[in-house]
Amino acid sequence: MLERIRNTYPIVMHGVSMSIASTAPLDFDYLRALKSLASRFQPAWISDHLCWTGVHGVNLHDLLPVPYTLEALDHVVDRIRRVQDFLGRRLAIENVSSYVTFAESEMDEWTFIRELAERADCWLLLDVNNVFGSSFNHSFDQASFIGAVPADRVVQLHLAGHSEAGTHKIDTHDQPICEEVWSLYHEVCPRFGSISTMIERDDNFPPFDELMAELDRARAVAACARIPAQGAAA
Numbered sequence: 001m002l003e004r005i006r007n008t009y010p011i012v013m014h015g016v017s018m019s020i021a022s023t024a025p026l027d028f029d030y031l032r033a034l035k036s037l038a039s040r041f042q043p044a045w046i047s048d049h050l051c052w053t054g055v056h057g058v059n060l061h062d063l064l065p066v067p068y069t070l071e072a073l074d075h076v077v078d079r080i081r082r083v084q085d086f087l088g089r090r091l092a093i094e095n096v097s098s099y100v101t102f103a104e105s106e107m108d109e110w111t112f113i114r115e116l117a118e119r120a121d122c123w124l125l126l127d128v129n130n131v132f133g134s135s136f137n138h139s140f141d142q143a144s145f146i147g148a149v150p151a152d153r154v155v156q157l158h159l160a161g162h163s164e165a166g167t168h169k170i171d172t173h174d175q176p177i178c179e180e181v182w183s184l185y186h187e188v189c190p191r192f193g194s195i196s197t198m199i200e201r202d203d204n205f206p207p208f209d210e211l212m213a214e215l216d217r218a219r220a221v222a223a224c225a226r227i228p229a230q231g232a233a234a
């Protein structure tokens, strides 16, 4: 199926298993398989998340946040550089939704991400819903986050729906995109130029027409910002 899709469309590879921020050793079996797949399908880029998913051989299947310390920054920069050297290409690193913060943090999430991108010389993937959700969960200013992200390193935007849990917004990808995220997308489009947008929908699927309507709306918002929506896909 992938071969047939690749014959017609550009593709990107988006992972949840690299665990780039973990203190566990890098999984070179996984990275070898990833490199092999990438050489076969030639994706426009490979993306994964700024997170850890486990230690000591246990995979928690959650995208867990990191403390924003200089020590963690050194650690993640080193691992991204090693992975990029091994794969022979830059990674795109995505901001996650988070539900806890660390008392040890020495800087904001957006400062950490900006430093990370410069020092690791990687691309970034900006998930608009994750900025919205985390800004609510941790009471920070969305504009500070968006304004600090180096625009020339962002290769893709993500849009998604989330679930309300009262005190928190949970990044479940099983709801329509909310109006606040549409507004934020409208605000960020001019800053990041003509780049790809992807709508993430993983569960509780509506009729296909409703998914396509969200895609049309994303294209219309991008066009309204006078930015051609290249490669938008549901």
Ligand SMILES: [Fe+2]
Pocket: 094, 127, 158, 200
């Ligand atoms: Fe995402």
